[in-house]
Amino acid sequence: MQALYIHNTLTRKKELFKPINPEVVGMYVCGPTLYSDVHIGNCRTFTSFDIMYRYLQHIGYKVRYVRNITDVGHLEDEVAGTGEDRIGKQARLKKLEPMEIVQRYAFGFREVMGLLNILPPSIEPLASGHIIEQIEMTQQIIAQGYAYVHEGNVYFDVEKFAQKHNYGILSGRNLEDQLNNTRDLDGQEEKRGRLDFALWKKAKPEHLMRWNSPWGEGFPGWHIECSAMSQKYLGQTFDIHGGGMDLIPTHHTNEIAQSVGCCTHAPVNYWIHTNMLTLNGQKMSRSLGNVFLPVELFTGMKLAANSPSATPSQALLAEKHPLFDKAYNPMVVRFFMMQTHYASTLDFSNDALQASEKGFNRLMESYNTLYKITPEKTSSFDIKKIQEDCYAAMNDDFNTPVLISHLFECARIINLVNDKKETLTEPDIDLLKKIYQNFIEGIMGITREEQSGKSAEALNGVMNLVLNLRKKAKDNKDYATSDEIRNKLQDAGIQIKDGKEGAAWAML
């Protein structure tokens, strides 16, 4: 087993990863709230944890990866306790059942995850399917004395909790600072303390999603579902809990409080937080309105105002997207994301994407070349060392940018060998194939585009014919014809690449 170091938010340090059970890892990641379409910032988080999931498995762990779907109880104004359930609001506006909204966004979410080749988690629990567990946990917290009931609502008593436990252990903030940084908020009178948060909310008459509980009809608070579901599937203490770093001060802080308040011990050993995706240096978030959608990035087009859905397979597109010069393949997007470490902000721009795309294509081209090079008796490179470097990069808190730099070193070697400027033995070539398979495909999750099927075969045949005709023209020094073929194909979206051993072609 590799010695893996992970940056733990709890300690703000890189720590050697030691799972509770030596062979099994329990990992929980906060998934989406299905009140609108998943945006590209969300995708970054899930991509980052996908890499970790893949790598943990690659180095030999059995991983139970739980990523929830929140489909209830998410208030628009959690602290004030006003506002209505987001999903319920969407449903009313669109005259749909709440579960219709959830179904639609869940479908779109999974499709986007699939396009980005993000593996499905082992368990994807719905909050609405775990109301009983959430009620039971709330009861336990009340029994422990850390929650109180007020007219059908149940609130967590943060100040009482803080007398015995460190409430700000994750965020590093002390309670007094948080209490003093008060802003004027409405609807606070039901709570005893400013930082108290709802475990259970009484449903107003117009509220659509409601369940019976010991405190009357209502719905669970935002934070309790993660505590209840992680405990159910991973146990009272598990190895890794992840999410976006914007969840640290409220959601994850309250999750810890709930679990400790319920069971008296810390729920998670390693907290991992991914940084935000920015657009022109500003965080992409729904509240700022600067989000763009995966389908827009993948097509280079803007979603039509009347599109019934933003799910890539169903979206109606309008004009060219002002932010992008072109469409970007989901694999390029994945690669682009991995060129930045998960804990750094990632700034989206057309220039940066294009730079990534070129590098990506070059790397993938070297993958094809790797299968064409011929072995020699000696090697002029130390391939084993590069493999070790690749593992070292991943073991150092999943450092994918450094991993990628080593892969580009491989690409350079492959090209040099292909040019007969350097040599590799057969075992070294096989080792390179293994490195590419393991790291590019297995761990980075990048799939090679393989053209197959009847139409691809037919196109191949046609192109071979065209290239032969062009070669004949060139042999006859009929450059007018050969250039015409080249230019017309270019217009049709096919690029001719003349090489030493004949011409190749590629779709633009």
Added chain:
RNA sequence: GGUCCUGUGGCCGAGUGGCUAGGCUCAGCUCUGCAAAAGCUGCUACUGCGGUUCGAAUCCGCACGGGACCUCCA
């Protein structure tokens, strides 16, 4: 206002106190009927000012710039 993070070459982006990350751009070269593509080579940067140190992009202080959180957010 409070708490915290951050500032790297034309651009993006890694960097564990000493050993030129990497990608893109650009330049030169190879290849080529021309071009494109591809490949090779080159381009030694760390916001400013102090300090610690034999030595600092890396540690400390101050200043300035950027950002996050404190309110739903991945």
